[in-house]
Amino acid sequence: MNNQGVGILVVDDEFSVRDSLCNWFRNEGYRTETAESGSEALRKLQDSLWDIVLLDIKMPGMDGMELQKHIKKIDNTIIVIIITAYATVDTAVDAMKEGAFDYLSKPIDPDKLSILIRNAVNQRRLIAENIQLRQKVEELTLQDEIVGESPQIKKILEMIDTVAKTDATVLIRGESGTGKELVAQAIHGKSNRRYFPIISINCGAFPEGLLESELFGHEKGAFTGAQYKRKGKLEMANGGTIFFDEIGNIAAKMQMDLLRVIETKQFTPLGSNKVVNVDFRIIAATNSDLEKKVAEKDFREDLYYRLNVFSIQIPPLRERTMDIPPIAHYFLDKYARSMNKDVTDISPEAMRILTQYNWPGNIRELRNTIERALVVVGKKNRIEVEDLNLLFLPKANPPGDSLEEIEKAHVKRILEQSDWNISRSAETLKIDRVTLYNKIKKYGLQR
Amino acid sequence: MSYIDIVPIGEVEETVLSFLKQSIFQTFKIQTRIRNRPFDLSLAYDPVRDQYNSSGLLLELINEPPPETLKILGVTELDLFIPIFTFLFGEAQLNGIGALVSAHRLHNQFYGISGNRELLESRLLKEGIHELGHTFGLIHCFTLKCVMKSSTYVEEIDQKSIQFCKSCEQEVLHWRNGRSISLK
Numbered sequence: 077m078n079n080q081g082v083g084i085l086v087v088d089d090e091f092s093v094r095d096s097l098c099n100w101f102r103n104e105g106y107r108t109e110t111a112e113s114g115s116e117a118l119r120k121l122q123d124s125l126w127d128i129v130l131l132d133i134k135m136p137g138m139d140g141m142e143l144q145k146h147i148k149k150i151d152n153t154i155i156v157i158i159i160t161a162y163a164t165v166d167t168a169v170d171a172m173k174e175g176a177f178d179y180l181s182k183p184i185d186p187d188k189l190s191i192l193i194r195n196a197v198n199q200r201r202l203i204a205e206n207i208q209l210r211q212k213v214e215e216l217t218l219q220d221e222i223v224g225e226s227p228q229i230k231k232i233l234e235m236i237d238t239v240a241k242t243d244a245t246v247l248i249r250g251e252s253g254t255g256k257e258l259v260a261q262a263i264h265g266k267s268n269r270r271y272f273p274i275i276s277i278n279c280g281a282f283p284e285g286l287l288e289s290e291l292f293g294h295e296k297g298a299f300t301g302a303q304y305k306r307k308g309k310l311e312m313a314n315g316g317t318i319f320f321d322e323i324g325n326i327a328a329k330m331q332m333d334l335l336r337v338i339e340t341k342q343f344t345p346l347g348s349n350k351v352v353n354v355d356f357r358i359i360a361a362t363n364s365d366l367e368k369k370v371a372e373k374d375f376r377e378d379l380y381y382r383l384n385v386f387s388i389q390i391p392p393l394r395e396r397t398m399d400i401p402p403i404a405h406y407f408l409d410k411y412a413r414s415m416n417k418d419v420t421d422i423s424p425e426a427m428r429i430l431t432q433y434n435w436p437g438n439i440r441e442l443r444n445t446i447e448r449a450l451v452v453v454g455k456k457n458r459i460e461v462e463d464l465n466l467l468f469l470p471k472a473n474p475p476g477d478s479l480e481e482i483e484k485a486h487v488k489r490i491l492e493q494s495d496w497n498i499s500r501s502a503e504t505l506k507i508d509r510v511t512l513y514n515k516i517k518k519y520g521l522q523r
Numbered sequence: 524m525s526y527i528d529i530v531p532i533g534e535v536e537e538t539v540l541s542f543l544k545q546s547i548f549q550t551f552k553i554q555t556r557i558r559n560r561p562f563d564l565s566l567a568y569d570p571v572r573d574q575y576n577s578s579g580l581l582l583e584l585i586n587e588p589p590p591e592t593l594k595i596l597g598v599t600e601l602d603l604f605i606p607i608f609t610f611l612f613g614e615a616q617l618n619g620i621g622a623l624v625s626a627h628r629l630h631n632q633f634y635g636i637s638g639n640r641e642l643l644e645s646r647l648l649k650e651g652i653h654e655l656g657h658t659f660g661l662i663h664c665f666t667l668k669c670v671m672k673s674s675t676y677v678e679e680i681d682q683k684s685i686q687f688c689k690s691c692e693q694e695v696l697h698w699r700n701g702r703s704i705s706l707k
Contacts, residue, residue, distance in 0.1 A: 096578070096607045102617060104673060105662045185609045186675040 082197055083107045083125060087117040087143065088132040088159065093182075097130060100189070114138025114146075121150050127200045128155045128193065130180075133167050141171055148175055153203050155196045159184070213271055222255065222262055223406040224399035228391045232259065239386050240266035245338075247323075247383045248361040250390030253440030256361035257321060259388060264317040269357055272316030275309045279330075280322035287330055288346065295347035310343055313356040323383065324364035324375060331376045338382050358383070393435040393442065395493050395504075400431045403439060407446040408459065415450055421458035429461060432489070484519040487512070496523050525593035527551060527655065528558040532580060532599035532623070539626070539644065543598060546648050547655065550685070551695065553593060569604070577603040577614045577623060585621035594658050596651055597623040612674065613650050615657035622654035629677060646680045652687075659698045661691050 084106045086097045094110035101108040111117035114137055117129070129147055133140035144156050158179035160168040168179035177196055180189060222233060239246055240263045248256040257276060264274040282290055293308030310318060320326075326334065337343045338358060342351050360383045369375035393400065404422055412419045422430070426449075435441055449463040456463075487505065494500040502512045515521075529544050540557050548555040567579040584597040603611045603625045612629070615622035629646040632638050652670050664671035669688035674680040687695060 090606075092578075092605070093607045096605045099617065100608075103657060103662050182607060183604070183609045184607050186611070189608075190673065190675045 081107065082127050082200070083109075084128045084130065084193075085117060085120055085126045086110045086130045087112075087114070087135070087140070088130075089113065089135045090132070093132070093159070100186075101193075104193075114140075114143040117143055118146055118150075121147060121154075125151075126154055128157060128196050130157050130159055131176075133158055133160045133171065141167065141174070144171055144174055144176060153200070155200055157192065157196060210271065221406065222258055223403045224396065225402060226396035226399045228396045229399055232388060232390060235386075235388050236262050236266065239263060239388075241268075242386075243267075243357050245358045245360070245383055245385040247366075247385070247387045248359065248390065249366075249387060250361075250363060251392045251438055252363050253438030254390040254392060255439050256363075256390060257319065259390060260317070260319040260359040260361060263359060264319075264357075267317070267357065269316050273313060274317040274319055275313040276319040276321060277309050278321045280325035284327045284330060287326065288333065291334075292343050293345040295345060308343075308345060310337060310354055310356070311345075311352055314354045315356070317357045317359055320358065320360040322362060322364075323360040324362040324366055324369060328376075331379050335376060335379045335382060338379075393438045397431050397489075400435075400442065401427055403442055404430055404446055407443050408450070411447050411450045417450055417453070418457055419450055419453055419459065423458055423460045426459050426461045426464055429464060434493075483515070484521070487515050487519065488521050491516070491521065524554055524591060526591055527553050527555045527594045527596060528588070528592050529555060530558050530560060530584060530595055530597050532562050532584070532597045533564060533601050535598050535600060535626075539647065540598065542644050543596070543648060543651055546685070547596070547651060550652050550687075551655070551699075553699070558589075558592075564601070572604055573602070574604040574610070575599075575601040577605050577611050577625075581614055581616070581621050581623050584623060585616070585619070588620060592620070594655055595621045596655055597621070598647070598651065599623070599625050600627055601625060602627040612680070613654040615654040617657050617662070618660045619658055622651075622658050624650045624654050629680070634677070642681070645685070646677060649680050649683060649685050650674075652685060656687070656691065656695070659695050661687075661694055664688055664691050666690070 084101050086094050086101070086108065087110070088094050088097075089112050091112070094112065098108050098110050109120060111120050113135060117131075120126070121129075131140045131143060131147075135143075138146075140158060144158075147154055147156055152175070155177045156171075156175065158168045158171045158176045159182060160179055161182050165179075165181065168176070168181075172179060177199065178192055180192065222229065222236075224230075236259060246260070246263060248259050250256050260276075261274060264270060277287075277290060279287060289306070289308070291308050291310050293306050293311055296305045320334075333343075337354075341354050341356075343354070344351055366375055366380055366384070370377050370380050393403075401422075404427065408419065408422060411417075430442070430445070437444075445465060446459070448465060449459045453459055453463050487501075490501045490504050494504065498509055498512060502509045505512065507515075527547060529540055529547065531540060544555045544557055562580070562583060564575065564580075566583070567575040567577075569576060580597065580599070580601075580603070584595055588595060603614070603623070605611060605614070610628060611625070613622065613624035624647065626643065626647050627633065629643055629650065630638060631642065649670055653674075656671050661671050663673040666672065666688035667682070668684045668686070669691055670683055670685055671687065671691050672679070672683045674683065686692075
């Protein structure tokens with residue numbers, strides 16, 4: 077580790093102090109300059125970047141305290157060290173309350189100066205490292221974007237922004253493949269817990285006993301096969317967020333255990349007698365009808381209310397067809413880059429097919445379709461109809477090219493999507509109900 | 524021929540000066556000599572601090588050097604200070620001609636323990652080479668054993684060696700070659 081690149085500005089009205097400290101720091105390999113007044117220091121602070129400012133409190137004109145306030149306005153990460161005569165130690169303490177890193181009494185003990193500067197440089201490096209790591213975490217947590225321009229997706233993005241700032245439990249609902257985990261990650265990524273992990277657990281993927289050990293962890297020998305002590309996911313999520321996917325699939329006993337953990341933020345690993353305290357935010361997701369499960373006593377009502385504090389409903393892709401082109405292009409860019417392919421577009425005909433398909437597997441299915449198309453696209457630079465999996469092509473004959481035919485097909489599709497709910501269809505089509513009735517009549521549309 | 528002059532300031536034992544003369548020659552491969560000259564110490568003395576102003580002594584030390592003098596190392600038993608610091612082991616002009624080293628705080632006795640002649644000479648030599656190193660343009664080095672590593676207390680001086688690390692040695696060599704200094 078060397079000091080090259082670390083800039084120290086010495087501000088003192090006494091020449092001998094400036095000169096001595098400047099020589100000392102230059103010998104240590106620091107980039108050093110001096111200023112004999114507050115105004116000269118401010119000029120130098122604006123001209124170049126400084127890491128540490130050594131500042132005499134008593135100077136004619138702008139004193140050290142005032143200068144410190146200006147420095148903090150210019151860059152509040154600059155480390156300010158106050159130099160003071162013994163009689164002004166009280167002022168130095170005041171300066172520290174205003175954010176100075178430390179103070180030195182004149183004459184300075186070289187040992188103390190050496191240690192103090194070393195600590196200040198380390199602190200400065202840690203701050204810089206911290207900023208870099210935070211940026212990195214932010215990049216990583218926002219890996220996959222929520223793409224879409226539809227009013228529904230804009231509303232979801234607003235809800236994410238609102239709820240992320242709180243610590244409320246969130247229940248995300250939507251069909252399989254709609255991107256529930258992505259929404260959970262976005263909430264976590266925008267929350268104050270973002271520098272801690274988000275731990276996902278697919279509750280539907282584990283048999284009851286295994287889910288318990290997965291969540292709570294276990295001691296060595298807690299059960300047959302528990303050869304080592306293992307931390308549970310609840311403990312791993314400490315400080316961060318735990319995401320329970322398919323929450324509707326957990327068994328009755330597990331529901332009770334989970335309710336207790338949510339209420340107390342405490343649990344006991346299997347085979348242990350030690351209570352573990354945890355602090356996490358809960359986000360759950362389901363594609364099942366939880367209300368029905370509650371009514372049928374398959375899901376605990378108290379757990380349901382605990383989880384359903386803030387609910388986000390993600391509409392299926394077929395209900396927001398205007399999002400299909402941007403999502404398709406998003407995956408096209410992403411996979412073309414990862415496969416190192418020069419495919420930049422989707423032909424209009426292929427896009428028409430994509431937007432007409434009803435996507436039972438939602439975004440996951442669209443993603444797989446684009447990924448597969450990129451594999452089979454060959455040397456072409458755009459995806460054509462033949463690159464799409466033929467099984468996915470819409471069964472209905474495509475409408476003709478006239479405006480009337482296209483409008484008829486579009487109105488029919490929107491009506492079908494909403495199960496002929498006139499109000500909802502009119503809202504989607506951005507027309508009033510009377511106009512919609514007129515179009516149904518004009519095109520002879522029937523259920 | 525060019526010399527590194529070793530100049531006593533105040534009373535310094537002959538044997539110590541001879542030891543430095545020989546050892547510094549071995550390090551820098553530049554002829555060394557002991558050069559006595561008078562000093563008016565009263566100008567540098569601060570009665571309030573009971574210490575001697577290092578910068579004042581250094582200025583006097585480099586005043587009107589003989590033409591064959593390449594570098595000057597002042598050696599003293601006086602306790603040195605500069606106004607901003609409580610004390611100094613030594614001071615030097617970066618890329619200049621003069622350096623100054625004090626044995627005052629290098630004695631074990633200063634810290635209340637029994638004297639050790641060998642240790643004192645070793646500390647004085649390390650600090651002498653270190654301060655002279657600055658006059659060759661070397662700044663403090665981060666290599667643990669390099670003599671150019673900064674030391675603010677004696678234990679740190681004891682931890683480093685009397686040798687330059689490869690990189691600092693190269694710089695001194697480069698400096699010397701640039702001036703075609705005679706090795707004789």
